[in-house]
Amino acid sequence: MSKIDELLKNENVEWKKLGEIAEITGAGVDKKKVLGELPIKLLNYMDVYKNQYINSNIPTMNVTAPENKIQNCNIEFGDIFVTPSSETIDDIFRSGVATEDIFNTVYSYHIMRVRLKNKSFITSCYLNYLFQSENFREKLYKRVFGNTRKTIAKSEIEQLQIPIPSIETQEKIVKTLDKFTNHVTELQAELQAELQARSKQYEYYRDMLLSEDSLNKISEKIADFSKKEYRLKTVYLEEIAKIRNGKDWKSLGKGDIPVYGSGGKMGVYVDQYAYDKPTVLIPRKGSIENVFYVDGPFWNVDTIFYTEINDEKIIPKFFYYFIENYDISKLSIDSTRPSLTQSILNKVKMNLPPIEIQNKIVEILDKFQSLLSDTKGLLPQEIEQRQKQYEYYREKLLTFDVEGETISRQTDRQTDRQTDRQTDRQVISSDYFIILKEAADIVGIKLFEVEWKTLGSIGVFENGTGMPKSLFNESGNVGAIHYGHIYTKYNLSVKQPIVRVTKQSADNLKKVNTGDLVIAKTSENIEDVMKTVAYLGNTIAVTGGHAAIFKHNENPKYLSYVFNGANYLLRQKNKLARGVKVIELSTTDMKKIKIPLPSLPVQEYIVAILDEFDTLVNDISQGLPREIELRKKQYEYYREKLLDFKRSN
Incomplete structure (x- = not known):
């Protein structure tokens, strides 16, 4: 039995409505300065949204308020503040706990205060973590109303059911989750420092290029080359x-x-x-x-x-x-x-400067911006991986009325996933490739010959047929690749589609065999058009409308790498795509696209190299991402496990 299981064993959990244990108040102070009112600091929406723990250094906004508001909207040690409304439902009920009495400060009318009737800082911290848990939030979302702005009313907040374990268990849960939070925060700070350093490099060159001196120098260089006169x-x-x-x-x-x-x-x-x-x-x-x-x-x-x-x-x-x-x-x-x-x-x-020089500067700055965007894309990925670990353990500790899985079952699945990843790669060593080259020379095969071929000459495209999400069925026995998942859920390849349909539904859908590519034909963003996943499963899958199937005899992962990232393909795709609000690329136009096609052994070798790079950059089992993932999984596991009590009937 794990330490978490031991901690939660035979724990007696009492369920109460939040309104029974706390007073919820809104009607805070406006962000204004009114003549005749008293000056005061304001704890605002973003102060709560960004901070799990709130101290006197956080509120910085200066406003005014009448004396009765200052008395009624004060901030005491252990008060929990929540965001009751937002444009997006995920931002509702983000919370922070006051770690001290914060004098000369009131809370904003955009937030609500949760003050325990029987004050306990440990319980406040425990509730603060509970408010983040998936199980709690699922129930919370059912009480939210509004279309453009999502809101939960005070009366609905008071009805939310809260599991209350013993104060000793609450304290152990809070200590465990605080440790994980601190680890994640430290690692996030390291990553953000790296991002900031790269951002400064970009800003330096951007400022330099846009300065009057630089513009004049660029003008002189282009003028010398083209024999034209350029002036600012x-x-x-x-x-x-x-x-x-x-x-x-x-x-x-x-x-x-x-x-x-x-x-x-x-x-x-x-x-x-x-x-x-x-x-x-x-x-x-x-x-x-x-x-x-x-x-x-x-x-x-x-x-x-x-x-x-x-x-x-x-x-x-x-x-x-x-x-x-x-x-x-x-x-x-x-x-x-x-x-x-x-x-x-x-x-x-x-x-x-003249248009010619503007073009040159935009070209340079776009490249810098692209490099910076790549960095921003990578670092938040690593932060997100840590966050997923955190969330996993948090849910295990905070899901009180849902049967939890045991550590051994989770470990078995993790081991299976690692084995799958290792089998996927099947890396060819350079020594092997040298021998392969010698053998190819003997039998007269041009191993390194590369031909540019149209996609229509190396395979056959098929359009998918309609597959609404209503067909998805957890108990279905056929894997289904939805076009929307290709650029949101999958990487370069997939063995097990994330959704399933029944055999009866599958009979009316286009079949995907092992090695086939499934391609997204349409999107609001041209970058997502022709996003591709190679299907490597052992059984037949299906796909639906807005997707195309490409059947071929090449290495499926090599083609997937080409379709998803090769500049020469992207340039051709961008010229052929049609549409303004919704961008689409037909299979007829896809057939015209040309790609370089080496021999199958070379394709396999390229895939092996790219898989290794992909692993080093993205795989959470290696390098810094591995450290992030491990810490995050620990945190989330222990958080959720510590809060995983069974609700008595």
């Missing part, structure tokens, strides 16, 4: 772009056009657009430095401007890099809440 022009923003206001979106119908606010995409999609050409969005209120480059249709609300850019004078992406680099904060007309006006923005000066 000083222009006002109003000479190269028109600033337009946003409007409310609530009267519009639902669609697929994203709505932008000062924080970026709001998670709302409508059926009309305000503008559909490349533009730079500049917040009018709030986070005014948070500018966005958008090159597709969008709608913007009144907290953010869009720009109609004269692309005969300035490349939109060059304008974006200029605005991103410009110190917009100095233009604010409000010291308490950053604000911009059109008249002030119109008078912003910039050094404008």
Whole structure:
């Protein structure tokens, strides 16, 4: 029996409504300064959202409040604060615990206070972890209402059922989860430091390239090469772009056009657009430095401007890099809440090089931005892997009314997965490849000959047929590869599809055999079109509409690597894809795409090398990701296990 099992053995858990053990209060203080009211600090929404534990150093916003509000909205040791509403349901009921009495501070009207009737800091910390658990949140979500903004009412919060083990068990749970949290936080700090260092490199070169000296030097070099004369022009923003206001979106119908606010995409999609050409969005209120480059249709609300850019004078992406680099904060007309006006923005000066030079600078900065984006993509992946470990153990410790699995069963499955990964790779050693080359020479095979061939000449495409999610059935005996999962759930290959259908449903769907590729034909983003997964399972699977099947006699993983990342294929795909709101690539056009095709042994060797690189970068069983995964799994396992009590009938 594990230590966790021993800890929770025979634990008597009492279930109570949250309203029975705590007072829940809202109606906090507004983010304003009113003449005649008393100055006070404000604990706001983001202070709670970002911090598991809240101390006196965290609230920094200065506001005013009447004396009765200061008395009623105070912050005491052990108070729990929660976020009762958000634009996304996942952000509801994020919580933080006050680790001390926080004097001269009140809480915001955007959050709620949970104050235990019988005060216990350990219980507050325990509840704070419980509020994060999957089982609790599933029940919480059922009480949420609202379409564009999700909310849970105070009366619903009071009805939430809370499992209460003994105070000794609560303390052990909190100590265990705190240790895991500290480990994860330290590792996240290391990764963020690396990301910050790379970001500074990018910013250094961006600032240098956009400086007047650099622009002049680039102009001189290009002038010498092309025998043309290039000079910088000083222009006002109003000479190269028109600033337009946003409007409310609530009267519009639902669609697929994203709505932008000062924080970026709001998670709302409508059926009309305000503008559909490349533009730079500049917040009018709030986070005014948070500018966005958008090159597709969008709608913007009144907290953010869009720009109609004269692309005969300035490349939109060059304008974006200029605005991103410009110190917009100095233009604010409000010291308490950053604000911009059109008249002030119109008078912003910039050094404008000719279009040829703008193109060159955009090309360089795009490459830097790509490198930075790759870094941002990698590091959060590692952080996410740690977070998944944490969540796993948290759920084991906090799922009180669901039968938990034993450690041995979980360990068996982990061992099986590791064995599967090792079998998948089947790495060919370089010594073996040398011998293979000698054998090929003897029998007259050109091992290294590479031919460029169209996909239509090396295989056959089939279009999938409709497979709505309503067909998915956990008890089904046929694996199903849904096109939406290809670019969200799968990597380069899959043995076991994540969803299943019944044999009866499968009879009406297109069959996928071992080695076939399943390709996503459509997406809102062109990057996701032609995302591909190689099916390596031993039994027949099926796929549905918006997907294509490619049957061939090549190495399936080699083709999957090519389809998912080779620049020469991406360039051809981008030219052939069609659509604006929804991008699609037909199988007829896919047949025209050309790829380099070496012999099968070379394909196998390339796959072996790429698999090894993929393992080193992404596999959670090696390197830093392994350390992250191990710590996270420990944390999540112990968290969930410590809280995994059985509810008595």
